[in-house]
Each structure stands twice: as structure tokens, then as C-alpha cells.
């Protein structure tokens with residue numbers, strides 16, 4: 001076992017993890033943060049995307065021990081005092097999901113992209129979200145939602 005000290009959604013966490021566990025497994029199974037989804041398990045679908053030190057990563061490809069000393073954000077941490085962040089709200093306003101399986105990764109990636117007042121254009125948004133597969137084909141609504149947050153139009 002390795003002791004990992006990390007910050008998850010703003011709270012310090014100490015977790016003892018086996019060397020062969022991925023960050024995805026620890027988030028879902030040890031910490032019960034099941035908003036992070038598992039699908040392919042090999043880094044190809046983006047369902048498991050979380051923010052590691054503010055950067056979107058596929059958590060199925062990160063060993064839990066490598067999260068030591070790092071800051072993690074999952075979809076559970078986005079709402080503050082019961083209020084959704086602007087990307088979450090835009091997804092609801094635009095109906096930007098069907099089954100919702102890709103939604104945590106999409107919302108976290110868009111949140112990271114739009115931080116610090118940056119205003120990406122549609123091509124930059126598409127590029128940022130390109131690694132996340134939406135089986136339901138909700139891409140047009142997802143793009144609409146993210147563009148709305150930038151204040152732009154498609």
C-alpha cells in the first residue's frame with residue numbers, strides 16, 4: 001500500500017492505495033465519487049476525464065499513486081453551495097445530453113477551457129472536447145452549450 005495525499009474538490013484527502021490501482025478506481029471505489037465514469041478503461045473514450053492540477057486527464061490511465069501531492073477536481077466539486085457552475089447550467093439550458101455518460105468529462109473539460117475568462121472560438125472548443133466520445137451524438141447541443149458560456153455564437 002502507498003499513502004497518497006491529495007486535494008480532491010478542495011478537501012485534503014489521505015488514501016492508502018495499492019500500487020496497481022488507477023486513479024479512476026480509487027475515485028469510484030474508495031472515495032465513492034461515481035460521477036467519474038468508466039467505459040473503455042484504456043484511454044480512448046474520455047468518460048473518465050477529471051482535472052489534475054487543472055488539466056483534463058483520462059483517470060483510467062493515471063496510477064493513483066501518481067496523484068500524490070496533486071489537486072484533483074471531479075464533477076462532484078463543480079457546484080458551489082448547491083449552485084451549478086455556468087457550464088453545468090448551460091448544459092441543462094441547452095439539453096446538451098441524453099444518457100449523460102459523457103457529461104462529466106465534457107463539463108469538466110469545458111470548465112477548464114473557459115477558466116480565467118478565456119474565450120475560445122468554436123474550433124478551439126471542438127479541439128478541446130475532441131477526446132471525449134458521446135455515444136448519443138449530442139455534440140451539436142454540447143457545442144451550443146459551451147459556446148453560450150463564451151457569450152459567442154456558432
Ligand code: FES
Pocket residue numbers: 037038039040041042043044045046047048049058059060061
Ligand atoms: S474509461 Fe478512461 S478513457 Fe475510457
Ligand code: FES
Pocket residue numbers: 096097098099100101102103133134135136137138
Ligand atoms: S449523452 Fe450519452 S454519451 Fe453523451
